[in-house]
Amino acid sequence: MKRIFTIALIAMFAAGAIPALASPAPFITPPAPQFTEAERQAELARRRAAVEAKMVDNSVMVLLSAEPKLYTGDVDYVFRQENDLYYLTNLKQQDATLVIQKKAGKITETVYLPKRDPSQETWKGKMYSVEDAERISGIKRVLPAEEAQIAIDALKRRSDPAIQTVYLLLEGDTGEPDGQREFGREAALSKQLKAAPAGKGPRPRPLKVLNGRDIIDDLRMIKSRYEQKLLQHAVDISTEAHERAWMIAGNVSMEYELQAEVEYTFRRRNADFWGYPSIVGAGANGTTLHYEESQGPVRLGDLVLMDVGAEYDHLTADVTRTFPVNGKFSKEQADIYQIVYDAQEAVAKAAKPGASMMDIEFAADEVLKNGLLKLGLITPENPQYQLWYMHGVGHWLGMNVHDVGSRFTFEPGMTFTNEPGIYIRADALDYLPDTPENRAFKAKIRPAFEKYKNIGVRIEDDMIITPTGVEWMTKNLPRKMSDIEDFIAANKRSQQ
Secondary structure, eight states: OOOOOOHHHHHHHHTTSSOOOSSOOOOOOOOOOOOOHHHHHHHHHHHHHHHHHHSOSSEEEEEEOOOOOEEETTEEOOOOOOHHHHHHHOOOOTTOEEEEEEETTEEEEEEEEOOOOHHHHHHHOOOOOHHHHHHHHOOOOEEETHHHHHHHHHHHTTOSTTOOEEEEOOSSOOSOSTTOOOOSHHHHHHHHHHSOOOSSSOOOOOOEEEETHHHHHHHHTBOOHHHHHHHHHHHHHHHHHHHHHHHHGGGOSBHHHHHHHHHHHHHHTTOSEESSOOEEEEGGGGGSTTOOOOOSBOOTTOEEEEEEOEEETTEEOOEEEEEETTSOOOHHHHHHHHHHHHHHHHHHHHOSTTOBHHHHHHHHHHHHHHHHHHHTSSBTTBOOGGGTOOSOSOOBOSSSSSOOOOOOBOOTTBEEEEOOEEEOOTTGGGGSOOOHHHHHHHHHHHHHHHHHTTOEEEOBEEEEEOSSSEEETTTTSOOSHHHHHHHHHHHHHHHO
16 A cells, blocks of 8 residues: 655654554545646636536526525534535535526626625624635626526516526426426526516517536536546545544444544544545444444444545545454455455446446346355345345445436546445344245245344445546555455554
8 A cells, every 4th residue: 555654754764763663654645636726717617618518508507505504593504515506616605696698609607696794704704705706716707696686587577588598406307297396496496487477568488497407417427637636635535534443443442433533534634524424333233224323332353334435625435444343354254245345346347438337236246146145145046135235336426425417328537436235134034024935045044144144344435437447546445354454453563
């Protein structure tokens, strides 16, 4: 594994000020990627230009900022900007609006922001000035927030008959096909825009409302080099968090202590937050897919399944490792782990440009079925492997941990997770329908079930499609059983 040391640290070792460790030091997160103002503005301009190229002529796109979410009383959840508005502007301000107009081939980009208010800034901190917004977004037309409503009201009145189409970020569908519906603020605006304006005289042609997500989601699937660097940093922070948890696992008693080490590392490395609630399950808790309580004991001899990912600049990692608390996999734990590892390898081999999500699902399924059959956990007559593996092998990754995108064929620049797993839940057989086939199945697999009961293993890596295959973004985090054991053993030696 690549180790990064500072010049000062090397000098201290050379001078004997720090005793040499018996093994390499733990992974140290590389510094965050640095971009100039010009580079950031160029990236945002590229994204907006790609959106604008897909908009039909004589159309307007309206993007509203995220709304604050109440936690309790007068306390809000931490504000996180709406993904697509951030994708096109990098602006984190509440009550922001982006309006893009494409009329007769000419593009007009406008950001609407609240005016700076000293009384609000006293409580909540500095708001963007016009100059701040221009510098961050690269958009030169910045107007007061109240003028956004004027612009939207003009659309409702059809003040400009040339504008025929409006794009909104709709959570549902546009409501046109039977049985589909819209919801949210944009849905209300959609209904208003499609309604005929009041007044005398000939009524203008109704506006066509389209879902802007269909444009932006498609673009977000392909990560630029700029985005790849940011996502890699989120992965690197997550890698350090995993390794630091491994280093203390033998000396803690509860799952929440491991979670605390993970999330301390996130904050210490200036991650925005976690990309999803941390999953830290020891022993039988590792067989629950989205176990988030972290209230169970951590015992020597247990496996810990830890699925944690940092979010950095609106891009999130998603990384899972399953490791032994005492630093050594038991025979039964290793049996299960190796099957999952081999399934991951099969996925990586199948993933390349032109392949599909279905291809990698099939690759993983075949390995998992064959492995479970060899262990006696399924039978040739009843190969219900999904009793032990009940989720898909991966998903798109980006600004959401389960990111947007409707394309299923891989192209260079797409990022996704590779995460097979096996979960031998103690009560799994209790819920099978009581049929002759299932009674026979349970009788045949009972010895293997008792042997492997309460073992849960998932391995999850973040991958990017390259022109020839895939790159493992999580390659610096040990994955082989021997490498995990060596890492934990080396840390123990260094502490002696």
